[in-house]
Amino acid sequence: MTDRNKRDEDLERLGETLRSAIPPIGEAELRHDLSSRILQRIEGTSRDLAHWRRRPSFVGVPWIDWALMGVAVVVMLLFPALIPALLYHL
Amino acid sequence: MNALERFAVGDVEAFEPLFRQHQAEVYGWVLRIVRDPAAAEDLTVEAFWRLYQKQASLDPKGNCAAWLRRVATNLAIDHLRRVRPTEPLLAEPADVQRADGVGQQETRFAIRAAMNELSPKLRAVALLVLIEEESYTSVAESLGISLGAVKLRIFRATRILRKKLEQRGVRP
Numbered sequence: 001m002t003d004r005n006k007r008d009e010d011l012e013r014l015g016e017t018l019r020s021a022i023p024p025i026g027e028a029e030l031r032h033d034l035s036s037r038i039l040q041r042i043e044g045t046s047r048d049l050a051h052w053r054r055r056p057s058f059v060g061v062p063w064i065d066w067a068l069m070g071v072a073v074v075v076m077l078l079f080p081a082l083i084p085a086l087l088y089h090l
Numbered sequence: 091m092n093a094l095e096r097f098a099v100g101d102v103e104a105f106e107p108l109f110r111q112h113q114a115e116v117y118g119w120v121l122r123i124v125r126d127p128a129a130a131e132d133l134t135v136e137a138f139w140r141l142y143q144k145q146a147s148l149d150p151k152g153n154c155a156a157w158l159r160r161v162a163t164n165l166a167i168d169h170l171r172r173v174r175p176t177e178p179l180l181a182e183p184a185d186v187q188r189a190d191g192v193g194q195q196e197t198r199f200a201i202r203a204a205m206n207e208l209s210p211k212l213r214a215v216a217l218l219v220l221i222e223e224e225s226y227t228s229v230a231e232s233l234g235i236s237l238g239a240v241k242l243r244i245f246r247a248t249r250i251l252r253k254k255l256e257q258r259g260v261r262p
């Protein structure tokens with residue numbers, strides 16, 4: 001017996017042992033049609049996209065940017081002399 | 091014009107026939123890897139969702155079944171990575187007849203435990219080749235790897251399995 005034949009035989013024996021504990025599933029049938037689930041997914045995302053498109057663009061600005069802008073405005077109101085320095089750094 | 095060609099050029103209505111044509115095949119393939127009907131359904135829907143999202147870049151002349159199988163296989167391996175390997179993962183579904191080759195419950199448990207200890211990549215290949223007896227070629231295509239790479243994974247998986255089985259007193 002060649003090495004290759006022996007390897008194939010060993011592999012087949014191992015496969016048989018494994019299959020005796022883990023039976024093959026083979027050709028399994030779908031328990032039910034999944035088209036409603038994929039449709040839900042597509043429709044859900046389309047709704048999300050439409051919702052996002054309707055939203056004003058400024059809502060997409062992160063909150064930290066709004067907070068920083070607020071701080072800058074307050075600083076400018078309290079210390080107007082700092083405005084040129086602030087503009088210099090922009 | 092077939093459903094894929096219509097879908098690839100922008101006809102969204104063509105997605106439904108594509109889905110109906112391939113859903114059972116994708117589900118069956120994924121089930122052989124994850125061995126959990128509920129997870130297989132989720133992954134099948136996910137694979138088709140990815141197809142839907144890829145509409146703009148699809149090749150109308152491409153092989154839809156092969157593309158879906160490859161995506162589904164990768165999703166199934168990701169699922170194996172996420173799910174902690176436990177006994178139920180590899181337990182046979184209720185509708186699958188139990189083979190009588192190894193009679194003892196303990197031996198069956200030891201074999202399943204050894205399989206569960208393989209890495210997800212090796213486990214997927216071992217399940218498809220050694221359990222489901224799929225050809226090396228179809229496994230290579232579904233994973234998007236070479237035939238040599240599949241053989242190497244089988245070699246590594248069998249070596250690990252033999253070692254684990256021997257540790258548990260099972261001689262294949």
